[in-house]
Amino acid sequence: MAVQELDTLRDQITALDGQLLGLLAQRQQLTNAVAETKIKHHIPVRDQQREEQLLVRLLKQGVEHGLDPHYITQLYHVIIEDSVLNQQALLAERANPDSSAPLNRVAFLGDKGSYSYLATQRYFSRRPGELLEIGCQSFADIVHKVESSEADYAVLPIENTSSGSINEVYDQLQHTRLSIIGELTHPIKHALLVAVDTDISSLKTLYAHPQVFAQCSHFLADLGNIEVKPCDSTSAAMLKVNELNSPHVAAIGSEAGGQLYGLKAIKSNLANQKENHSRFIVVARNRVNVPLQVPAKTTLVMSTVQKPGALVEALLVLKNNNINMTKLESRPITGNPWEEMFYLDVEGNIQDGPMQHALEELKATTRYFKVLGCYPSEEVAPTKVAAVDALSTPQ
Numbered sequence: 001m002a003v004q005e006l007d008t009l010r011d012q013i014t015a016l017d018g019q020l021l022g023l024l025a026q027r028q029q030l031t032n033a034v035a036e037t038k039i040k041h042h043i044p045v046r047d048q049q050r051e052e053q054l055l056v057r058l059l060k061q062g063v064e065h066g067l068d069p070h071y072i073t074q075l076y077h078v079i080i081e082d083s084v085l086n087q088q089a090l091l092a093e094r095a096n097p098d099s100s101a102p103l104n105r106v107a108f109l110g111d112k113g114s115y116s117y118l119a120t121q122r123y124f125s126r127r128p129g130e131l132l133e134i135g136c137q138s139f140a141d142i143v144h145k146v147e148s149s150e151a152d153y154a155v156l157p158i159e160n161t162s163s164g165s166i167n168e169v170y171d172q173l174q175h176t177r178l179s180i181i182g183e184l185t186h187p188i189k190h191a192l193l194v195a196v197d198t199d200i201s202s203l204k205t206l207y208a209h210p211q212v213f214a215q216c217s218h219f220l221a222d223l224g225n226i227e228v229k230p231c232d233s234t235s236a237a238m239l240k241v242n243e244l245n246s247p248h249v250a251a252i253g254s255e256a257g258g259q260l261y262g263l264k265a266i267k268s269n270l271a272n273q274k275e276n277h278s279r280f281i282v283v284a285r286n287r288v289n290v291p292l293q294v295p296a297k298t299t300l301v302m303s304t305v306q307k308p309g310a311l312v313e314a315l316l317v318l319k320n321n322n323i324n325m326t327k328l329e330s331r332p333i334t335g336n337p338w339e340e341m342f343y344l345d346v347e348g349n350i351q352d353g354p355m356q357h358a359l360e361e362l363k364a365t366t367r368y369f370k371v372l373g374c375y376p377s378e379e380v381a382p383t384k385v386a387a388v389d390a391l392s393t394p395q
């Protein structure tokens with residue numbers, strides 16, 4: 001039965017939410033205009049001093065309105081992250097006029113609903129041009145699609161906060177001529193998805209990608225006697241459960257992806273770590289120019305000579321040139337037992353003087369050395385304001 005009072009209140013909320021969206025769109029137009037000005041005057045995109053001033057003012061105003069400072073801080077971080085990433089995408093587009101096309105053909109693992117699919121959608125939503133998704137069954141197939149020009153880009157998961165590096169992808173990078181042109185971090189929220197009404201105790205078989213099983217090992221250990229069946233992708237697992245349409249089977253995947261297959265979540269937050277994120281890389285046939293106004297990352301691959309301390313020597317080159325390394329990964333070299341290929345992510349732009357100097361030195365120190373790509377860093381660290389703690393401390 002409709003309650004008149006509730007309807008009236010909800011109408012007012014709906015109207016306000018509409019206004020909030022309108023205001024956010026206006027804010028976006030202004031920050032896009034800011035990006036144009038920054039392009040013209042060579043000003044860096046990020047200005048954390050300005051962010052801090054804004055946040056301090058908002059917190060003061062928010063407290064006067066009776067709003068929780070943590071709520072304001074979180075909201076503002078999302079708004080700023082979006083603003084920075086949109087501006088970076090705009091600058092990158094201007095710096096690479098030849099790579100803009102009306103259609104972006106993108107290869108990724110799985111089908112509609114896979115985490116790679118969701119990451120692909122998110123990455124390209126900030127870029128001009130329509131998106132044509134090309135679902136693939138293996139990482140080798142994805143890379144081949146771009147190498148053979150059947151696709152323009154590939155989106156590949158490279159590491160996860162719970163299960164670590166994705167070795168197969170690193171191994172693909174060893175043998176390809178493609179370049180890394182972008183990255184993004186996407187939250188991975190695993191849920192238990194079923195096709196028909198059921199409960200956990202009725203389940204006999206669970207379908208998921210092996211990486212997903214690794215990320216949810218604590219949940220699986222508590223489940224007891226359920227058969228786990230690996231699938232090529234999360235979307236393949238969801239499709240299987242949709243087809244079987246049985247109260248005894250479930251898939252692990254995202255709730256958003258499951259909805260595309262008519263599946264319902266009967267339990268969420270299955271990952272061992274609460275903060276479960278995957279980092280994806282975007283690769284293409286050609287390198288991109290990264291404007292010096294945006295924070296850049298460079299991924300390198302190298303092998304050192306076989307002598308004690310060779311890796312330390314190479315890493316000292318980075319230290320001596322004041323270059324920050326954010327990741328170091330090693331993988332065996334195919335055909336050369338006990339020899340390792342090292343993958344490094346470092347902060348910096350290959351067009352920058354100190355970086356070029358460091359790369360030259362590294363080349364001289366190592367046996368094999370290659371830049372896999374230089375791309376805009378999509379990690380927007382939130383600006384912290386000391387006043388937040390003071391404001392939220394109970395009196």
Ligand SMILES: O=C(O)C(=O)C[C@]1(C(=O)O)C=C[C@@H](O)C=C1
Pocket residue numbers: 031034035045046047048050051054079080083084087
């Ligand atoms: O004011 C700027 O310089 C902007 O780029 C806008 C903005 C914002 O969205 O408010 C975004 C990024 C900067 O770090 C600071 C503020």
